[in-house]
Amino acid sequence: MFTRLCVFAALILAMALPAAPAAADTWQHENGSLTLEQPPKRIITLNWAATEAALLLGVTPVGVADLQGYHHWVRQPALPEEGVANVGTRVAPSLEAIAELEPDLIVTSAEMAPAESLLERIAPTYVISVYRPDINAFEQARKMLLTLGDMLDRREQAEAVLADIEQTLEHERARLEQADLQGRPVALVNFLDARHVRVHAPNGLYQTALDALGLDNAWPHDGNFWGFSVVGLEALADHRNARLIAISPTPPGLRDTLADSPFWTYLPAAQRNQVYQIDPVWPFGGAYQVKRLANYLTDALLAGGSDNVE
Amino acid sequence: MSSNIATSPLQGPSMPARLPLMAGVLWAAAILASSAPWLGQLSPLALLEAFIGFNADSYASVMAHFSWAPRVSMAILIGAALGLAGAVTQQILGNPLASPTTLGVAAGSQFGVTVASLFFPGLLAWSADIPAILGGLLAIAMVIALTWRLGFSPVTVILAGLVITFFLGATNMAFLLLKGEWLGNLFIWGAGSLVQNNWQPFLDLWPRVLIIAALMLLLMRPLQLLQLGETSARSLGAKVAWVRALALFLVVLLSATVVSRVGVIAFVGLAAPVLARLLGARTLGEKLVWSPLLGAGLLLLADTLAHWASTWGDGSLIPTGTTTALIGGPIILLALQGFRNTHHMPGQASSPPGFLPQRRATGVIAGILLVLLAATVVISMGWSPGLEGWNWTAVTNWNEAWVWRGPRMLAAILAGVALGLAGTLIQRMTGNPMGSPEMLGISGGAALVMVLVVLSGIEAGRAIQVLAATTGAAGALGLLILLARKHRFAGNQLLLGGLALYVFMDAGLRLVMASGGTQASKLLNWMYGSTWLVSETEAFSLMAIILTISAVLAVIVRPLTILPLGDVSASSLGLPVARARLVLLLLAAVLTAAATVVIGPLSFVGLIAPHLARVLGQQTVGRQLIVAGLVGGVLLAVADYLSRIVVYPNQLPAGLLAALVGGLYFLWGLSRHGKA
Structure with missing residues (x-):
C-alpha cells in the first residue's frame, strides 16, 4: 500500500512539476510570467533572501544588491569575497550596473514593482516576495528555493537543502525535548537601544523555527509584514513567563545600562536567569536562517541563561 | 514688526478666564487618561505613591514606579520645556511659525546623533546629550553665521533655519538610506518615544531644564522690549542682536537636551504657544507662563494616546511624535481662525536688504543658465x-x-x-x-x-x-x-x-x-x-x-x-x-x-x-x-x-x-x- 502511494505521489509530482528546462520553459510569478530558453548562468539577486537562495543552490550571482550589507548582516551562507559585483542598494539598485553585467536572470521581490518593466528590458525577471502580508514567509522561501532549483536545473540540490533544514530542526527539537527545555515560552528580540526592542512576532520567519522546535512564542500579536513589532521594553514585562532571547548585536553599553535599572533586575526573566544571547542571525532572509536560528537557540537554551545580555 | 504691536496691546484687556479653564481641562483629561489603565490594578493612592517608591511584592507597583511614573514626569517636563522654548522662539523672531524645529535644532540634533551612531558609538553610549547638543549648536551656528550681518531680522533667520533644516535633514536621510540597518535606533529616535523603564533619565534631565529655563526667564525684560519693535528696543538700549543670539542659544540648549533623551517630539514647541495665544495669552509674561503649562498638558495627553494606541493595537509601539503631530495639526488649523486679522506676517514688511540685489539683464542670465x-x-x-x-x-x-x-x-x-x-x-x-x-x-x-x-x-x-x-x-x-x-x-x-x-x-x-x-x-x-x-x-x-x-x-x-x-x-x-x-x-x-x-x-x-x-x-x-x-x-x-x-x-x-x-x-x- 505504502509503495503504491509513493508511486502515485511521484506520478503526480512528475505531472505537476515542469520537466528540466531543456527547451524553453515558462514560469508564473507574482506579477506575470517569464520564459527561459536554457538554465541561466548569470544571475542578479536584488534582495538578500534571493541571494541566499542562489548561494544555497551552489550558484554565485554575478551581481547582488548591497554586497557589504550581506557580508555584515547575513554572513551565512557566505558570499565569495571576489567576483561578485555590487549593483546598489536593495531599495534603489542601479539599472545601468545591472544592464552592464548582462544577466540572464534577475530575481527580485514585489517591493521592486515600480521598476519591473525596466528590469524586464534587461533580462527575464523572477518576482517572488518572501515577505508580504498574510503569507507564510518560510513557505515562500521554500517555494523560491524550489522554483529557482527548477530554473537553474538544480532541483535535487534545492530538495537536499530543504531536507537538511528539516533534519536539523528535528534534531534540535530532540535535544530540547531530552533536556526538557520546551516548557516556557520564549521572546525573541533585537535590542534597538536600552528602551526599545524589535520583538519577532508569530507571523514572522522565526515562528517556523519556534514551531519546529516545539517552543511557544511569548509575543502573542502579529507584527508588520516583515514579522516583527517595535515595542517598548516594558511591553515585555507583561509576559512574565517568558524566557528572553536577545539576538546579537546589541547596542554598546547596553549591559551596564540594564544592570543599573531596577526595572530590568525586577524583570521576571532576569530574576530567573533566563536571559540568553545568541549570535547574529538575519531575521529577514530565507529558509537557511531558520536553520541557523534553531541551532543557536538550542545551543543557548542548553548552555543556560544569565540575568543580563552579554 | 508692526503686527506684533497690533496683536499685543500693551494696556489691553486682562487675560480671559478661558485660558486657565482650558489648561485645567487639558491637564485633568491628560492625567485621568494616563492613570486610567492602572486603576484596575492599583488604588489611586498607591498610584500616587508610585512617584516616590514601590512595593517590591507587587509587580504592578514595580511597573508603575519604574515605567509609568517616570514616563508621566518626563512628558510633563519635556512638554513644559518645549512649550517654553517655543514661546521664547516666537518672541525672538516675532513669527507664529517659529519653533526650535523651524530653526533646524531638531535636524541638527538628529545629525549629531546619526554621526555619533555611525562613527562614535561609544560616545553615544556614554552620553547621548553631547552629540545632540553639538548637532543642535552646529545648526544654530550655521543659522547665526548666515544672518549675523543682517542683524537677525526675523524673516532671514526663519529662512536660514528652514534651509539648514532641509540641508541637515537631507544629510540625515542620506545616512539612513545608505546605512539604515546600522541606524535602527534612529528610526525610533526620529519619531520620539517617551517610553521609560528607569528614573535616571528624568533625574538627569530636570535640573538641566530648570537651570536653562531660569536663565531664559532672566532674559524676559530684554525680550519684552523686543515686543515693542526693533527700533524702539534699540533706542531703549537693548542690544537687539545680542539678546536674540543669547536667547536663541538657550533655546537650542534646552531643545537639544530634551531631544537627546527622547527623540524628536514634533510640534509641541510650535503648538503650545499658538494654543496659548489662541486662548488669549497676550503679554509676554502670560505667554511664558501658559505655553509651558499647555505644552506639558498637551504632551502628556499625546503620550497617553500613543501609549493607548500601542496597547490597543497589536502592541507595536506608536511613537509619541506621531500623536503630537496629530494633535499639532488641528491646533495649527485652529490657528487659522485665530490669525484671521493678521494680513501679513510680522517682519514681512521689513524685507531684508539681502534680497534686493542688483538688477541684471534677463537675457544674459537665462543664456548662462541655458548653457549650464x-x-x-x-x-x-x-x-x-x-x-x-x-x-x-x-x-x-x-x-x-x-x-x-x-x-x-x-x-x-x-x-x-x-x-x-x-x-x-x-x-x-x-x-x-x-x-x-x-x-x-x-x-x-x-x-x-x-x-x-x-x-x-x-x-x-x-x-x-x-x-x-x-x-x-x-x-x-x-x-x-x-x-x-x-x-x-x-x-x-x-x-x-x-x-x-x-x-x-x-x-x-x-x-x-x-x-x-x-x-x-x-x-x-x-x-x-x-x-x-x-x-x-x-x-x-x-x-x-x-x-x-x-x-x-x-x-x-x-x-x-x-x-x-x-x-x-x-x-x-x-x-x-x-x-x-x-x-x-x-x-x-x-x-x-x-x-x-x-x-x-x-x-x-x-x-x-x-x-x-x-x-x-x-x-x-x-x-x-x-x-x-x-x-x-x-x-x-x-x-x-x-x-x-x-x-x-x-x-x-x-x-x-x-x-x-x-x-x-x-x-x-x-x-x-x-x-x-
Missing part, C-alpha cells in the same frame, strides 16, 4: 561610472545610453522647471518669502497618500504611485481652496493650512519610520524622488503638461504683479482678486503634483529656485518666472546626475541631492549678500 543646462545634459549623458571605472560614452552611442540616463534626466529637468514656476507663483501670490509648494502642502498631500499606501502594505506599481500622488495633491488642493475661500485666499492662511497638512503627512511618516525598518527605506526613497523609475512615456507626458502650463502662464502673468500690492489696490485696479488667486493656485497645484510624482515632496526646489532668481537680479514677475524655471531645471539636472554617480552603484534619491546642492548654493547666496 546644456553642459549638464552632455556630461550627464556622456561621462559616467561603470562597474569597471569611469568612461566616456561617444555621442553615437547615446541612443543606447538614453534608455538608462535620458528619461530620468528629462523628467528631473521638467520637475525642476515646474517647481521653479510653482514656487515663484506661490511666493508672489502670498507675498511671502517662505511660500513654496512644499509649504503650501500640495506636495505634503501627495506624500500623505503615498505614506498611507505604504502603511497599508499594498505593493504599488508605478501607475498606482502616480495615481496616489495625484489624488493626494488634488485632495490637498481641494482642502486648501475650501480654507482659502473662507479667508479670501489670503496668503498666510494658505501657508498655515499647508503646514497643517504637512504635519499630518509627517505623523504618518514617523509611524512608518518607527515601525518599518526596511520598509521605511523604500518610502524615504520615494519621498526624496525616485527619478530612476521614470519611463520614457512618463517623461514625455510630463513635458506636455509643463509646456501647456507655461503657455497659460505667459498669458496671465499680469495679476501676479498686482496681487502683492494688497487686496484693496488690486481690486481698485480692476482685478477679480479671489478668482485670480484661485486660477493661480490651481496652476501652481498642477505643476507641483506633476513634479512631486517624479521628485518627491521634499526637494525644496520650489523654495530655493525663486530665491535664486531674485538673488540673480530678477525682480519683475515674468523675469523671475523664467529664471526660476531655468534654475530649477539646472538644479535638478545636476542633482539627478549626482544621485546616479556619487555613490555608484548605489543611488541617492535626486530630490535629496537637490536639497543638498540647492541648500549649499542658497546658503552661499545668503551669506554673500549679507556681506555686500
